[in-house]
Each structure stands twice: as C-alpha cells, then as structure tokens.
Amino acid sequence: MTQSPWQLAARAETMNPSAIREILKITERPGILNFAGGLPSPETFPVDAMRAACAAVLAEGSAVARPSLQYAASEGLPELRQWVAAELGRQGARVVPEQVLITNGSQQGLDLVAKVLLDAGSRVLVETPTYLGALQAFTPMQPRFDSVDSDDGGVTASGLREQLQKGERPRFVYLLPNFQNPSGRTQDEARRQQVIAVCREHALPMVEDNPYGELWYDQPPPAPLLARWPEGVIYLGSFSKILAPGLRLGYVVAPPSLYPKLLQAKQAADLHTAGFNQRVVAEVIRDGFLDRHVPTIRARYKTQRDAMLAALAHHLDGLGAVWTQPAGGMFIWVRLPEGLNAQTLLPAAVEAGMAFVPGAPFFAGQSDVRTLRLSFVTSTPAQIERGMAALASVVRAAMSGTGSGSGA
Amino acid sequence: MTQSPWQLAARAETMNPSAIREILKITERPGILNFAGGLPSPETFPVDAMRAACAAVLAEGSAVARPSLQYAASEGLPELRQWVAAELGRQGARVVPEQVLITNGSQQGLDLVAKVLLDAGSRVLVETPTYLGALQAFTPMQPRFDSVDSDDGGVTASGLREQLQKGERPRFVYLLPNFQNPSGRTQDEARRQQVIAVCREHALPMVEDNPYGELWYDQPPPAPLLARWPEGVIYLGSFSKILAPGLRLGYVVAPPSLYPKLLQAKQAADLHTAGFNQRVVAEVIRDGFLDRHVPTIRARYKTQRDAMLAALAHHLDGLGAVWTQPAGGMFIWVRLPEGLNAQTLLPAAVEAGMAFVPGAPFFAGQSDVRTLRLSFVTSTPAQIERGMAALASVVRAAMSGTGSGSGA
Numbered sequence: 001m002t003q004s005p006w007q008l009a010a011r012a013e014t015m016n017p018s019a020i021r022e023i024l025k026i027t028e029r030p031g032i033l034n035f036a037g038g039l040p041s042p043e044t045f046p047v048d049a050m051r052a053a054c055a056a057v058l059a060e061g062s063a064v065a066r067p068s069l070q071y072a073a074s075e076g077l078p079e080l081r082q083w084v085a086a087e088l089g090r091q092g093a094r095v096v097p098e099q100v101l102i103t104n105g106s107q108q109g110l111d112l113v114a115k116v117l118l119d120a121g122s123r124v125l126v127e128t129p130t131y132l133g134a135l136q137a138f139t140p141m142q143p144r145f146d147s148v149d150s151d152d153g154g155v156t157a158s159g160l161r162e163q164l165q166k167g168e169r170p171r172f173v174y175l176l177p178n179f180q181n182p183s184g185r186t187q188d189e190a191r192r193q194q195v196i197a198v199c200r201e202h203a204l205p206m207v208e209d210n211p212y213g214e215l216w217y218d219q220p221p222p223a224p225l226l227a228r229w230p231e232g233v234i235y236l237g238s239f240s241k242i243l244a245p246g247l248r249l250g251y252v253v254a255p256p257s258l259y260p261k262l263l264q265a266k267q268a269a270d271l272h273t274a275g276f277n278q279r280v281v282a283e284v285i286r287d288g289f290l291d292r293h294v295p296t297i298r299a300r301y302k303t304q305r306d307a308m309l310a311a312l313a314h315h316l317d318g319l320g321a322v323w324t325q326p327a328g329g330m331f332i333w334v335r336l337p338e339g340l341n342a343q344t345l346l347p348a349a350v351e352a353g354m355a356f357v358p359g360a361p362f363f364a365g366q367s368d369v370r371t372l373r374l375s376f377v378t379s380t381p382a383q384i385e386r387g388m389a390a391l392a393s394v395v396r397a398a399m400s401g402t403g404s405g406s407g408a
Numbered sequence: 409m410t411q412s413p414w415q416l417a418a419r420a421e422t423m424n425p426s427a428i429r430e431i432l433k434i435t436e437r438p439g440i441l442n443f444a445g446g447l448p449s450p451e452t453f454p455v456d457a458m459r460a461a462c463a464a465v466l467a468e469g470s471a472v473a474r475p476s477l478q479y480a481a482s483e484g485l486p487e488l489r490q491w492v493a494a495e496l497g498r499q500g501a502r503v504v505p506e507q508v509l510i511t512n513g514s515q516q517g518l519d520l521v522a523k524v525l526l527d528a529g530s531r532v533l534v535e536t537p538t539y540l541g542a543l544q545a546f547t548p549m550q551p552r553f554d555s556v557d558s559d560d561g562g563v564t565a566s567g568l569r570e571q572l573q574k575g576e577r578p579r580f581v582y583l584l585p586n587f588q589n590p591s592g593r594t595q596d597e598a599r600r601q602q603v604i605a606v607c608r609e610h611a612l613p614m615v616e617d618n619p620y621g622e623l624w625y626d627q628p629p630p631a632p633l634l635a636r637w638p639e640g641v642i643y644l645g646s647f648s649k650i651l652a653p654g655l656r657l658g659y660v661v662a663p664p665s666l667y668p669k670l671l672q673a674k675q676a677a678d679l680h681t682a683g684f685n686q687r688v689v690a691e692v693i694r695d696g697f698l699d700r701h702v703p704t705i706r707a708r709y710k711t712q713r714d715a716m717l718a719a720l721a722h723h724l725d726g727l728g729a730v731w732t733q734p735a736g737g738m739f740i741w742v743r744l745p746e747g748l749n750a751q752t753l754l755p756a757a758v759e760a761g762m763a764f765v766p767g768a769p770f771f772a773g774q775s776d777v778r779t780l781r782l783s784f785v786t787s788t789p790a791q792i793e794r795g796m797a798a799l800a801s802v803v804r805a806a807m808s809g810t811g812s813g814s815g816a
Contacts, residue, residue, distance in 0.1 A: 005611040005640050006666055007579055009527045009549070015672040042474035047466055050477070054462035058455055066450035069458070069652035104512055108678040115548055119417045136676045140523055141417070171415055203413040232413050244477035246683035258414055264423040268544045270516040274682055275654035 011120075011140045020132055020361050023346070027355030033387035035374040036355040038181065040330070042378075044297045045244040046284065053283035057276070064279055072275035074267040076102025076251070079282040084237065084251050091213075093227035093235070099253050101262055102273045106211055106238040106250035110137035112265045113207055113234055116258070117171050118143045125163055125173035127155050129333075129362035129371070131181045131209065134174055147365035148173065152324065154180065154187045157194040164202045172205045172234075178221045179212040179329025182362045182373040186327055189222040196228045203232075211238045211250075214294050216328035217302035231255045239281060241330075242294050247277045300377075301330070307381035308332055308374065311388035319395055330377045333359070335370050340398050342372040348394045354387040419528075419548045428540055428769050431754070435763035441795035443782040444763040446589065448738070450786075452705045453652040454692065461691035465684070472687055480683035482675040484510025484659070487690040492645065492659050499621075501635035501643075507661050509670055510681045514619055514646040514658035518545035520673045521615055521642055524666070525579050526551045533571050533581035535563050537741075537770035537779070539589045539617065542582055555773035556581065560732065562588065562595045565602040572610045580613045580642075586629045587620040587737025590770045590781040594735055597630040604636045611640075619646045619658075622702050624736035625710035639663045647689060649738075650702050655685045708785075709738070715789035716740055716782065719796035727803055738785045741767065743778050748806050750780040756802045762795040 027036040058065050075081065081097035088095045103109045110133070118124065118141035126134070128150040135145065146167070149159030154177060163170070175195075177187040187195065199206055208225045226235040238250040254262050266272070305326065312323055312332070320337035334356075336342055342358035349355060359371025376384060435444040466473050483489065489505035496503045511517045518541070526532065526549035534542070536558040543553065554575070557567030562585060571578070583603070585595040595603065607614055616633045634643040646658040662670050674680070713734065720731055720740070728745035742764075744750055750766035757763060767779025784792060 003611065004663075004665055005607075005613040006525065006663070007577075008669065009523065009525055009530070011527075012524045012669045012673075015524075015669060015676065017668070017672060018675060021675075039479050042478050045474050045477040047473050047477070051463065051466040054466060055459065058459040058462060065455050066453050067654075069453040069455070069654040070450050071447050071648075071653045104678040104682070107676075111677045115417065116420045116423075117414065117417055119419075122417070133679070140673065140676055169415075199413075203411065205413040240479075244684075245479045246475075246477040248678065248680070248682040255412075255414070257412055260425070261416065261420045261423060264425065265420075265548065267426060267429075268423065268515075268548055269519045269677070270512040270656065271541070272656070274512070274656040274685055276652075277682055277685065 011142055014139050014142055018132070018136060020357060023357060026346070026350060029350060032350060033354040033379060033383050033390065035376070035379065035387055036357045037375055037378060038330070040241050040245065040377060041300065044300065046289075046293055049284045049289060049293070050244070050280065053280045056283055057279050068276045068279035070275065072272050072278070074263055074272045076100065076273060077275065077278035077282055080251070080278050083282070083285060084253065088224070088226065088235070088253065091227065092223040094230060095226070095253055099256060099259055101252045101254065101259065101266060102278060103250045103252055103266065104248040104270070104273055105240055105245065106209060106236040107133055107137060108269070109236040109250055109252040110134050110209070112252065112262050112269065114138045114141040114143075115265045116261045123168055123170040125160070125170045125204075126364045127175060127180065128365065129182055129359060130174065130364055131176055132362050134209065135364060143171070145364035146170070147363065152185050153191040154185060155195060157198050160195065160198045160204070164204060170204060172207050173199065174207045174209065175225065176209045177225060178210055179215060179326055181212070181329070182331055182357070182359065183333040184324045184326030184329055184331045185333070186221055192222055192225060192228065196225060199232060200229055205232045205234070207234045207236070209236045211241055212329040214242050215298060215301060215330070217298055217305055218327050221328065226253065231257070234258065242290060242297065243281065243284065247281060249273065249277055249281055303381060304376040304379065304384060307384045308376040308388065311385045315388045315392035316395065319392065319399065321395065330375050332374045332376060334372050334374060335368070336372065336395060337399060338370070340395065341369045343369060345394060345398055348397065349391060352390040352394050354390040356391070419550055422547050422550060426540070426544060428765060431765060434754070434758060437758060439761070440758060441762040441787060441791050441798065443784070443787065443795055444765045445783055445786060446738070448649050448653065448785060449708065452708065454701055457692045457697060457701070458652070458688065461688045464691055465687050476684045476687035478683065480680045480686070482671055482680045484508065484681060485683065485686035485690055488659075488686050491690070491693060492661065496632070496634065496643070496661065499635065500631040502638060503634070503661055507664060507667060509660045509662065509667065509674060510686060511658045511660055511674065512656040512678070512681055513648055513653065514617060514644040515541055515545060516677070517644040517658055517660040518542050518617070520660065520670050520677065522546045522549040522551070523673045524669045531576055531578040533568070533578045534772045535583060535588065536773065537590055537767060538582065538772055539584055540770050542617065543772060551579070553772035554578065555771065560593050561599040562593060563603060565606050568603065568606045568612070572612060578612060580615050581607065582615045582617065583633065584617045585633060586618055587623060587734055589620070589737070590739055590765070590767060591741040592732045592734030592737055592739045593741070594629055600630055600633060600636065604633060607640060608637060613640045613642070615642045615644070617644045619649055620737040622650050623706060623709060623738070625706055625713060626735050629736065634661065639665070642666065650698060650705065651689065651692065655689060657681065657685055657689055711789060712784040712787065712792065715792045716784040716796065719793045723796045723800035724803065727800065727807065729803065738783050740782045740784060742780050742782060743776070744780065744803060745807060746778070748803065749777045751777060753802060753806055756805065757799060760798040760802050762798040764799070
C-alpha cells in the first residue's frame with residue numbers, strides 16, 4: 001500500500017457524519033412507530049397536480065419544454081421570483097423579485113450565507129436549541145457558535161444583550177421564528193419587537209429561516225422579521241413543506257447590497273437550480289393552487305398535533321415530563337423527568353416499538369440531555385396514541401430504575 | 409442611512425461577477441449568429457422520453473411517485489449510482505456504486521471537491537487554458553492557481569514536473585482530458601500514460617472532469633485517468649450534455665477514503681440532489697435509451713463541427729490564424745493573427761452579426777489575448793458558414809487597421 005496522495009482541507013476535519021443521521025438509522029426498524037424523522041407526510045404531496053404540470057410543460061408543441069431543460073439563469077425563474085416577492089408582500093414585507101434567489105431547498109441558502117458571511121472563527125449566534133441542519137451548513141466555514149439564552153418564545157432580549165456584551169461582534173444571529181425545528185415554539189409579536197429592537201440597536205443582522213410558516217393550525221404567525229428590518233435580514237423560505245421536498249426548491253431573499261455576492265456563490269456552487277423543477281412548480285402554483293392545497297395540509301397536521309398533545313397529556317401525566325404546545329409546524333419538544341437521558345432511553349423506546357430523536361445534537365453549546373423531539377406529521381392519531389403510550393412505559397421503567405434508559 | 413450591519417467573509421471579496429457572464433450579455437443581441445455560448449443544442453433534449461418518464465413516475469398507483477417527491481439519501485438514487493458504476497466499468501474503470509455521489513450537475517462536484525480539499529493558499533494546478541467554471545468553483549476556498557504548460561494534448565509531462573519542483577505540493581491537478589472546454593483538445597493515450605506516470609511518481613492526485621466524453625465524432629477517447637490510478641483520481645461526470653442540463657444531474661466518483669467527506673459536504677450543502685429528477689432520469693435511461701439517443705447527438709454535432717472546420721479553413725485561410733481540430737465536444741479554439749486581441753475584436757464581430765467568447769478568462773495565469781472560443785453545436789451549417797465569413801471579415805479589417813478590433 002502506498003500512502004494516500006490526498007491532503008484534506010482543515011475544514012474537512014470539522015465535518016462529521018450527522019449525529020442525527022446515525023440515530024435515524026436505528027429508528028428505521030420495520031414496523032416501528034417512528035416519530036424521529038423530519039419528513040413531511042407523503043400523503044400531502046400533490047401528485048395529481050405534479051403530473052398535470054409535467055405533462056403541460058413537456059407537451060408536444062410546448063414553448064417551455066426545451067427551455068425548461070436548458071441551462072438557466074443563476075437567479076432563478078422570473079415567475080417563481082415574482083411569486084416569492086408577492087407572497088412576502090402578503091405577509092407585510094416589501095420585497096422585489098430582484099432580491100429573490102432560487103436555491104436547492106433552503107439548506108443551500110444556509111450554505112451560501114455561510115460562504116458569503118463567515119470566516120474561520122467568526123461568531124454566529126443561535127437559538128437554544130437550534131436547527132441541526134443550520135449548524136451543519138455553517139460548520140464547514142468554521143465559525144464559533146454561541147448559544148443565546150432562549151425560552152418558550154425563542155431567544156430572549158436579555159440573552160441577546162448578554163452575548164453582544166462578550167467577545168467580538170457576531171456576523172449574524174440565526175433564527176427560526178415560526179414553529180421551530182426542533183422545539184415547535186414560535187416568537188410572538190412582543191418578542192419579535194424586542195428582538196428586532198436589540199438587533200437594530202447593536203447592528204446585529206439576522207438570518208431568518210421560515211420553512212414552516214405556512215403550517216399554522218390556530219392562527220397565522222406574526223409578520224416575519226424581514227418585514228421589520230429589511231436591510232438587516234436575510235430570509236430563507238422553501239417549497240419543501242407546502243409542496244414536496246424531493247423537488248429541492250427553496251429561496252433566499254437578501255438585501256440588495258448582499259444579493260450579488262450570494263448570486264456569485266450560487267453560480268460557483270452549481271450554476272443554477274434545476275430549471276425543469278422551477279418551471280413545473282411555477283405551473284403547479286399558478287392560479288392559486290397553494291391557497292387550496294395548503295389548508296388541506298394544515299387540517300391534516302392539526303388533527304395529528306392535537307392527537308399527540310392529547311396522548312402526551314394522557315400518558316405522561318404526573319411523571320414530571322414537560323413538552324411544548326406548538327401552534328404549527330411538525331414537532332413537539334419533550335423534556336424528560338429529572339435524572340433521565342433521552343439518548344440512553346432511545347434503545348428501550350425502540351425495543352418498545354417507538355422512536356424519537358434525542359435533543360442533544362440540536363444544542364450548539366451545553367446540551368440538555370433530558371430533551372427529545374417528536375414529529376407528529378407522519379403518523380395517524382391511532383399510531384400516535386400507541387406511540388405515546390409506549391414512550392410513557394419506557395419513561396416509567398427508567399424512572400423506576402429497571403429500564404436501560406436510566407441514569408444521566 | 410445607517411451603516412450596513414453586514415460584514416462579508418474574506419472569501420467573498422474574491423468572488424466576482426463572471427467575466428464570461430458579462431460578455432455573454434453583449435452577445436445576446438437578437439438575430440446575432442451566436443457561437444459564444446456553452447449550451448448544448450436544445451434540439452437534442454429528449455422531450456418525448458422525459459414526458460413518458462414523468463408520466464410513469466407520477467402515474468396513478470405508481471409506487472415511486474411519493475418517494476420521488478420525499479427527502480432522499482444524500483448519496484443519490486441507487487439505480488443511478490449503479491448505472492454510473494456500470495458505465496465507467498464499460499470504459500475500463502473499476503468502480504462500485506458506493507463510490508458514486510449524485511450532484512447538482514458536475515459544477516457542484518467541483519464545489520464539494522474544493523470544500524474538502526482546499527485551504528486558503530493551497531496550490532491547485534490547472535491546464536493552460538482551463539475550464540472557467542472550475543476556477544469559479546474553486547475560488548471561494550481561496551487557493552492559488554498555477555497554470556501548467558500545455559500543448560494540443562493538454563498539460564505536458566515536463567510542464568507538470570516544472571510545477572512540482574517549485575513551491576509546496578499542490579493539492580491536486582485539475583484536468584479535462586476529453587474535448588476540453590474551451591480548447592476542444594484531447595489527451596491521447598501516450599499523453600495519459602505520461603501524465604499518470606508523473607502524477608503517481610509525485611503523489612499528485614488528479615481531479616478528472618469529463619462532461620463531454622460521450623460526444624466523440626471520430627472514435628471513442630482513450631480510457632479515463634480514473635481507470636489508471638483509482639486511488640489517485642476524483643472523477644466528475646454529468647447528464648447535462650447527453651440528456652439535458654436543466655435537470656442539474658451530475659456525479660462524483662471518489663476513492664473510498666475520500667467519499668465520506670464529500671458526502672458530508674454534500675449533506676451540508678443541500679441535503680441531497682432532487683429525488684424527482686433522479687427518478688425521472690433513471691426511468692429515461694433504463695433499457696439502454698442512451699445507446700440509441702447519444703449517437704443522434706454525435707451525428708448532429710459531427711456535421712456541425714465539420715461545417716465549422718470547413719468554414720474556418722475557407723474563410724480564415726492565409727490570415728495567420730490557427731485553430732484546434734476537436735475530435736469531439738462542443739468547441740473550437742482559435743488563435744488570431746499576431747497583434748490582434750479577441751476582447752477588443754468582439755464589438756466589431758457583434759456589429760458584423762456574429763459572437764464568440766474571448767479566451768482570456770480561461771487562463772489562470774498569463775492570458776493569451778489572441779485566443780477565442782467558438783461553439784459549433786447550436787448553429788446550423790448555413791449559419792456557421794455565414795458566421796465564419798463574418799469573423800474573417802472583422803479579422804481582415806482589424807489587420808488592415810480599419811476595424812475597432814485592431815491593436816493588442
């Protein structure tokens with residue numbers, strides 16, 4: 001054997017297999033009641049509309065068939081950029097299509113943001129807990145993460161001030177204000193105003209990630225941060241949760257001063273997002289399709305959320321666990337009774353027929369090992385009922401010291 | 409106006425608007441005979457096969473419809489990974505599907521390679537000239553490019569040795585051995601053996617980019633570099649030139665020791681390549697579709713190449729210009745007579761009704777300002793004849809000092 005001729009970049013050392021990916025493997029046992037995933041329900045995918053749109057785009061004599069298969073502009077399809085600007089307008093943000101960059105899902109938006117804004121050692125502020133995929137997207141650019149004190153409304157104003165008083169100025173704070181992954185929590189109107197006030201006062205820009213905003217079950221969430229500080233917010237959105245993730249379509253909305261650099265990063269990364277997918281989605285969503293389709297997703301997920309909250313209240317009552325009451329999205333965040341560890345409890349849970357994701361990987365700083373994330377969107381109410389009963393049984397066993405999940 | 413709250417990463421300063429993108433804008437005048445683009449002919453896109461494949465994937469009762477729209481594995485669809493391994497096997501390379509990573513076009517492969525292998529200041533060796541898109545993909549990781557002495561067969565063995573004797577060891581040499589963009593040249597069998605020998609001797613790994621290998625018009629090119637040094641080559645391929653670029657489907661084949669890092673970089677960058685596109689292409693190419701389809705592309709492009717070589721010989725004869733005789737691909741590389749500058753000649757050419765790309769942006773080191781690139785694949789033989797006549801007229805005018813393109 002000769003020695004390897006390859007020498008890795010320093011950043012490659014920081015890139016590691018996703019902890020959650022490894023965890024998900026053990027949860028994929030056939031027949032398990034799986035609340036671990038972060039996938040939307042495939043039942044919500046608009047297969048009929050996709051079929052019709054593909055047929056229309058590729059029809060004989062279609063003027064868009066060959067253009068949709070050709071190289072295309074790095075910025076994205078004009079029709080989609082216009083749709084995004086109009087949609088954000090409905091939510092109170094003043095956006096022009098020239099600020100919209102179409103990406104391969106919002107994950108790519110995070111990658112481009114990191115490339116353009118992060119040097120090795122740059123500080124990034126994140127929520128406690130925060131979206132794991134964002135940590136993974138930012139990590140290759142080797143920033144230092146600082147975890148901002150957070151409560152049921154997300155980062156607190158005092159937590160932000162505390163971080164701003166120590167160390168160098170952060171490049172940005174990363175926030176997921178609506179139905180956060182993993183916690184399910186939402187910034188209410190008052191909190192948004194407080195957070196914006198602190199960020200403006202300290203010239204701390206924000207990266208606002210909003211994949212779940214349309215999935216509200218009680219009332220629409222407050223206006224986005226973007227609407228409140230247009231020049232200080234990069235906004236990320238996605239078609240993954242309202243149409244289908246397998247299309248990989250998301251978008252970045254950036255202040256005009258930053259847009260050219262994000263566009264150059266996009267061009268260098270993969271030239272452009274698949275034009276065929278963009279054309280098909282533009283075809284699907286014209287004539288207000290989403291105004292009819294999204295309410296059907298909301299109705300489905302609301303039933304499932306209600307079933308999970310009811311089952312948790314029923315089965316975990318009196319055990320000392322607490323959990324969030326999400327007003328939308330896909331996730332409930334549970335904190336186990338004192339002394340338990342979600343990671344060590346997982347094998348017993350899988351043994352009992354259900355799976356969750358331990359919360360530890362979602363913390364950029366000190367992990368709360370008692371936490372876990374449950375998705376309610378891919379299981380029926382009956383499955384949710386059985387799953388929460390199984391979870392309660394392993395929690396009880398662990399508390400009595402007989403289960404494999406005992407101890408911290 | 410308050411000051412911008414954003415601070416850019418150092419690498420963002422190195423990212424600039426593509427020179428070629430700006431040039432292409434002036435060539436997009438309606439009615440112009442455009443040889444400037446790098447696009448395949450849309451006439452070659454298999455619209456009927458795509459329509460049938462989309463209909464099959466999304467058919468009522470299709471078992472793959474909803475999975476194709478769901479989140480998917482970062483590695484790519486097993487069927488496509490198997491196809492790539494088998495296809496490379498036919499070309500003499502021993503590859504297993506586990507070495508194949510499906511990417512958003514091969515441009516993304518270049519981005520992932522840069523992330524995993526390049527630190528700021530790392531040396532990268534490139535051909536003279538080289539593919540501009542690779543320079544753009546690598547640049548955000550801030551390497552130093554060194555341009556290897558090259559002739560009609562690509563980099564020379566002595567040029568490689570010369571570069572290896574000075575400075576630190578390069579992280580890799582980037583090569584496009586078949587019908588190179590921009591020059592159209594090909595490494596013959598003898599040159600491949602010489603280059604491999606030098607690289608093995610000096611443990612200099614190679615990134616082999618092969619978007620055009622299937623587009624041969626006389627005989628298939630020699631076996632890929634990958635087949636000759638499996639542990640020392642990362643290989644990039646693409647469906648863009650044999651199916652359609654608007655699908656954004658390419659692939660990276662990596663030695664098993666490097667694969668996990670590239671996979672992690674892919675996962676961080678955008679989770680995975682669109683599963684819908686992968687499923688549709690798998691449906692298109694099963695049953696040997698490409699064995700019937702690619703020969704039709706070859707026949708079309710061969711006619712166009714022959715027309716351009718004949719027109720160049722006819723119209724530029726005796727002017728002192730020289731050009732390559734590509735055995736495949738999409739491009740011919742012209743070197744204008746001494747004293748002319750392709751960039752300054754371009755406005756006169758556009759005025760005369762034709763457009764090319766000046767060669768200067770394709771050089772990582774000292775540019776040869778006399779060079780330009782012509783694409784022969786999107787014009788008819790009649791258009792090619794008129795376009796080369798127009799080119800000859802502006803060259804003549806510049807040589808006689810009456811044209812706007814005169815002077816160096």
